[in-house]
Amino acid sequence: MRRVTLPVLVLAIMGLTTQSALATSGAHFFSATSSVNDSGALVVAWDEAGVGQQQVNYTLSTQASATYACINGGGNHPKASNKQTFNGPLNTPSTPFLPENGRVQGSLSVGPLSGGSFACPSGQTLVLARVTYSSITLHDDTNNVTANPADVCRSFSSLFPC
Numbered sequence: 001m002r003r004v005t006l007p008v009l010v011l012a013i014m015g016l017t018t019q020s021a022l023a024t025s026g027a028h029f030f031s032a033t034s035s036v037n038d039s040g041a042l043v044v045a046w047d048e049a050g051v052g053q054q055q056v057n058y059t060l061s062t063q064a065s066a067t068y069a070c071i072n073g074g075g076n077h078p079k080a081s082n083k084q085t086f087n088g089p090l091n092t093p094s095t096p097f098l099p100e101n102g103r104v105q106g107s108l109s110v111g112p113l114s115g116g117s118f119a120c121p122s123g124q125t126l127v128l129a130r131v132t133y134s135s136i137t138l139h140d141d142t143n144n145v146t147a148n149p150a151d152v153c154r155s156f157s158s159l160f161p162c
Contacts, residue, residue, distance in 0.1 A: 026050035032138050032147035036154035040066065040112035042090070042133040044149050048140060049103045056104050057141040061091035062133045066113040067160055069129040070120035077159045082120065083129065086113045090133075094141050108138070129160035 032046040044060055070082035077083070090110045097104045112131045120126045134151040153162035 027140060027143035027145045029138075029140075029145065029147040032149045034133065034136050034149035034152045036131055036133070036152055037109065040128045040131045040154070040156070041109045042111045042131075042136070042152065043107055043109045044136065044138050045105075045107040046138055046147060047103070047105045048145070048147075051099050051102055051104055051140070051143060053099055053102065054142075055096045055098055056143065057094040057096050058104075058106070058108060059092060059094050059139045059141055060108040060110055060137070061089065061139070062110065062136045064088060064090045064111050064113050065130075065132040065134075066111070066115070066128060067130045068115040068118055069127055069157065069160065070124040071127050071157070072124050077129075077157070082124070083160075084115070084118045086116065088113055127156065129157045130155045130162060132162070 027048060027050045030047040030049060032044060035043050037043050042062055065085060065087045067083060067085045069077050071077055090113065092108050092110050095108060097106045112128060115126065130153065132153040136149045136151065138147045138149065155162050
């Protein structure tokens with residue numbers, strides 16, 4: 001009796017393990033969209049299915065550009081040299097999400113790039129005039145699946161159109 005029980009038990013455990021592995025092997029994005037919120041941050045929202053029931057980790061990365069400008073009290077940009085554009089990569093740390101019924105619907109945000117020490121002369125206000133995000137990558141670190149939402153730009157001043 002013992003000789004039969006052990007192989008049956010091993011097969012049963014293997015069957016459960018295979019089902020768990022198959023539950024995450026079909027991970028795929030239904031959608032991934034990009035936008036820029038009112039503070040200039042990139043926001044990527046997505047819907048991914050086939051991820052199983054365990055925690056899923058995501059990373060968001062992008063190439064970013066942020067233009068800061070000095071605006072006077074009349075709402076004008078008085079001098080072309082009174083602006084500065086910063087460029088560089090941005091990314092989030094790996095961030096966990098819990099699936100519901102094998103599906104994750106979530107969002108992550110990153111940015112904008114800092115204006116650093118750029119400052120305006122007296123009587124002018126420093127504003128974020130325009131941001132651009134390109135080469136956007138949302139990566140499901142757990143299942144090794146990637147989505148590439150569209151590049152996005154937002155102007156916060158008619159003086160700096162996209």
